[in-house]
Amino acid sequence: MSLKIAVLALQGAFAEHEKKLSELGIESFEIRQLPDIVRSFDGLIIPGGESTVQGKLLRDLELFEPIKQHIENGLPVFGTCAGMILLAEKIDGGEPAHLATMPVTVKRNAYGRQLGSFFTRDYFDGKEIPMSFIRAPYISDIGSAEVLAETGGKIVAARYNNQLVTAFHPELCDDMYVYEYFLSMMK
Numbered sequence: 001m002s003l004k005i006a007v008l009a010l011q012g013a014f015a016e017h018e019k020k021l022s023e024l025g026i027e028s029f030e031i032r033q034l035p036d037i038v039r040s041f042d043g044l045i046i047p048g049g050e051s052t053v054q055g056k057l058l059r060d061l062e063l064f065e066p067i068k069q070h071i072e073n074g075l076p077v078f079g080t081c082a083g084m085i086l087l088a089e090k091i092d093g094g095e096p097a098h099l100a101t102m103p104v105t106v107k108r109n110a111y112g113r114q115l116g117s118f119f120t121r122d123y124f125d126g127k128e129i130p131m132s133f134i135r136a137p138y139i140s141d142i143g144s145a146e147v148l149a150e151t152g153g154k155i156v157a158a159r160y161n162n163q164l165v166t167a168f169h170p171e172l173c174d175d176m177y178v179y180e181y182f183l184s185m186m187k
Contacts, residue, residue, distance in 0.1 A: 003186055006031050006041040008067075010057040012049020012082055016171035020179055021045075037066045042186050043076040046083030048134065048169055051108070054082055055098040064099070071101045076162045076185040084165035085137055092140055102163045103143035110138045110154070110167075124149040124157055124166075129175045131156070131168035138167050148181075 005021055007014045009030035021028040031037055031044075044067070046054075058064040071077050071087075079087045079102075086098040090105040117134045124131075125148050139145075139155035149157035149166070156167040157178075164185065170178035 002027070003042045003183065004028070004040065005043045005045060006036070006039070007045045008047060008054070008063075008083075010049075010061070010063075011053050012047040013080070013169065013171055014045075014047045016169075017045045017047055017080075020171050020176065024176060024179060024183070026183065031063065031067075032061075034062050034066070037063060037070075041075075043078065043182065044070065045182075046077065046079040046086055047171070048081030048083065051082040051085035051098065054086060058086075058098070068099050068101060071099065071163065074162050076164070076182065077101075078164045078166075078182045080166050080169055080171065081134065081136055084139075084167055087163055087165055088139075089143065090141070102145060102158075102160045102165060104139045104145050104158060104160070104165070105141035105143070106137045107140045108137050109135050110140075120151055122149060122151045122156075124178060125181060127177050129170075129177050130173040131170075132172040133168050134172075136167040139165075 005028045018028050087102040088106040089100045089103050092107040145158040145160035
């Protein structure tokens with residue numbers, strides 16, 4: 001089965017995700033403007049970066065509703081860091097939610113600013129993998145989603161139906177397990 005993955009390329013670490021997909025032999029393309037969303041694709045990656053900027057650009061470029069509709073219609077989506085914030089139904093502190101398709105609550109910049117960034121190894125879906133955290137959020141309320149990873153007692157990865165989120169950046173590590181997990185969601 002030949003898969004094609006769209007990568008939201010408005011801001012953030014989209015090129016790193018494209019590189020990982022290429023290493024796995026998966027075709028990808030960038031979503032930068034409205035005409036890009038009408039192409040055929042099997043999954044979507046929403047990268048890390050700045051969630052507030054990405055949320056504003058999604059609206060300004062009229063991508064917000066089409067992307068939300070694709071997700072609500074079952075398109076597999078993988079959000080990393082800011083992508084997790086964009087998908088969350090609620091954000092601690094009263095900040096307005098963005099796509100709000102995943103029934104979790106996230107805490108932004110939960111580990112502090114840039115100096116609070118760190119690297120660790122922990123378990124994702126039962127397999128130990130490397131995890132790189134950069135100004136990372138975590139899930140403060142799991143809602144009806146499934147916990148896939150915890151680090152230091154905090155939930156850092158979850159799945160809800162067709163949606164996968166991680167607070168860490170698998171695109172910055174050598175391990176491919178999280179990508180393989182996401183690709184398996186399309187089969």
